[in-house]
């Protein structure tokens with residue numbers, strides 16, 4: 001099996017997201033792969049724009065909320081020693097944005113939790129399921145127990 005070059009962690013800040021991310025970090029170290037981190041902002045009203053889902057974080061009316069989100073991502077990234085340049089905060093639907101960013105950034109492994117905020121009652125959460133179906137690269141769904 002050839003080694004992975006670029007691993008993307010999809011993080012939703014659910015309780016077990018650090019566990020998912022640490023697994024990705026270990027894998028990246030073993031494979032000497034680049035490690036990137038993505039959080040998709042799906043709970044804030046999408047600004048009216050014709051420029052798709054990626055919006056400059058400085059050009060929005062809700063700067064306070066965005067600053068909080070940026071800080072949260074920076075703190076999470078710091079725990080994993082992921083450089084700022086490898087961190088992504090994107091507006092939109094998680095399942096779409098994860099797959100799209102992976103393609104744009106030549107990611108060859110996406111790491112998600114088996115379930116997160118949307119899929120507590122499911123064996124495989126809806127985001128993980130959609131990413132598995134639509135990603136062009138490999139996907140690792142880290143099995144998470146409910147407790």
Ligand code: AMP
Nearest residue numbers: 010040112113115116118119125126127
């Ligand atoms: P869910 O489908 O909500 O149960 O989530 C399954 C997994 O998809 C999570 O463990 C994350 O890895 C990923 N995920 C869900 N929502 C997001 C989000 N807003 N941003 C990034 N990744 C997400």
